[in-house]
Amino acid sequence: MREITRPSTARCTLPMYISFLLSEPKQASCRRLGEVMSISHDSVNRFLNRELYTGRDLYNEASTTLNLKGGTLSVDDSVLDKPYSQYMELVSHFWSGKHHRAVKGINLVTLYYTDIQGKHQPVNFRVVDKAEGKTKNDYFQDMLDEVLAWGLDPDFVTGDSWYSCVSNLKLIRNHQIGLLFALESNRLVSLEKGTWLQVQQLDIPEDGLMVWLKNFGFVKLFRTNLKDQVRHYISSLPDKEKTMVFDNKAFTEQHDRHWQIEQYHRAIKQVCNIERFQVRSKGAIKNHLFAAICGFVQLQKLRFAEVINNCYSVQRNLFKDVIASFIGTFMPKLNHLNPEFQSVVNA
Numbered sequence: 001m002r003e004i005t006r007p008s009t010a011r012c013t014l015p016m017y018i019s020f021l022l023s024e025p026k027q028a029s030c031r032r033l034g035e036v037m038s039i040s041h042d043s044v045n046r047f048l049n050r051e052l053y054t055g056r057d058l059y060n061e062a063s064t065t066l067n068l069k070g071g072t073l074s075v076d077d078s079v080l081d082k083p084y085s086q087y088m089e090l091v092s093h094f095w096s097g098k099h100h101r102a103v104k105g106i107n108l109v110t111l112y113y114t115d116i117q118g119k120h121q122p123v124n125f126r127v128v129d130k131a132e133g134k135t136k137n138d139y140f141q142d143m144l145d146e147v148l149a150w151g152l153d154p155d156f157v158t159g160d161s162w163y164s165c166v167s168n169l170k171l172i173r174n175h176q177i178g179l180l181f182a183l184e185s186n187r188l189v190s191l192e193k194g195t196w197l198q199v200q201q202l203d204i205p206e207d208g209l210m211v212w213l214k215n216f217g218f219v220k221l222f223r224t225n226l227k228d229q230v231r232h233y234i235s236s237l238p239d240k241e242k243t244m245v246f247d248n249k250a251f252t253e254q255h256d257r258h259w260q261i262e263q264y265h266r267a268i269k270q271v272c273n274i275e276r277f278q279v280r281s282k283g284a285i286k287n288h289l290f291a292a293i294c295g296f297v298q299l300q301k302l303r304f305a306e307v308i309n310n311c312y313s314v315q316r317n318l319f320k321d322v323i324a325s326f327i328g329t330f331m332p333k334l335n336h337l338n339p340e341f342q343s344v345v346n347a
Helices: 014-023 030-037 041-050 055-065 136-150 166-174 240-245 248-258 260-270 282-304 313-318 320-337
Strands: 072-081 092-096 101-114 120-127 156-159 178-183 188-190 209-213 217-226 229-236
Touching: 014 030, 014 041, 014 282, 014 313, 030 041, 041 282, 055 120, 055 136, 055 282, 072 092, 072 136, 072 248, 072 260, 101 136, 101 260, 101 282, 120 136, 120 260, 120 282, 136 166, 156 248, 166 178, 178 248, 217 240, 217 248, 229 248, 248 260, 260 282, 313 320
Parallel strands: 072 156, 156 178
Antiparallel strands: 072 101, 092 101, 101 120, 178 229, 188 209, 209 217, 217 229
């Protein structure tokens, strides 16, 4: 974040913008924030175009409440739907797991960390920019190197099959970190030298099966059913003996930790207004996304402090008194709608 050398005269600030995203129920636009706070919408637009927030700013904000040693680091991406956008940078067509097809939107890649106490926060992010010529795997490798350099020391890295390419797996192994990644059913493994089989052809016991993954090395292969689909996962630890004793209980624990990133994707869309913006430039879009993710971080901090039960409770309770007041004021005007010849039944 920028270091302020003199008192700021900006009317719109990051705390104001984050609070607006967490409270606005419908239109999270510059114009709407200007109306609510009695400031010019140009002030909001200037704020979004002026700042330059990065993944390091997110890490610095999120890491203060986490145990940085021994947790699980998960990678995944999500498409922010922008089907009606025109002349908006960073918008392209990406494959969406929600729609099961390529859709028009912005692709957000996130590293999400769950510590050994069960607290979890996003710690780094990237927005896919096709003009850079990088793949999602390239972004993942860049982000992983960054968070390790910043002081994060996870025991495991997890991801879905999109991120289980050999180069990613070797990078994690070179950092002496355990891994758990989903695998496509046609990936080749070997039980004996010179014989290759697809993972879907194998009989896999509940506690996994030791195999040689092509172009990588020894891994433990698991099979599970998720959402009525058969899925395969591989696990590998820095020590082969530890890989061999990695059982179904350990697999379930790591898989459950990875699931936190799926809940994070749902929350930033439903609670943090990450998809609702109307700016067009790359810088403004990235700053909006950072503010939305940072809003999720603040909600998580409130949850850790037991101020709220979950990230949905703030917005759900925000308008309770307003709605009750409206009903109390508006309802008496409609008394003529009540039955005239019989009492009202409390159903």
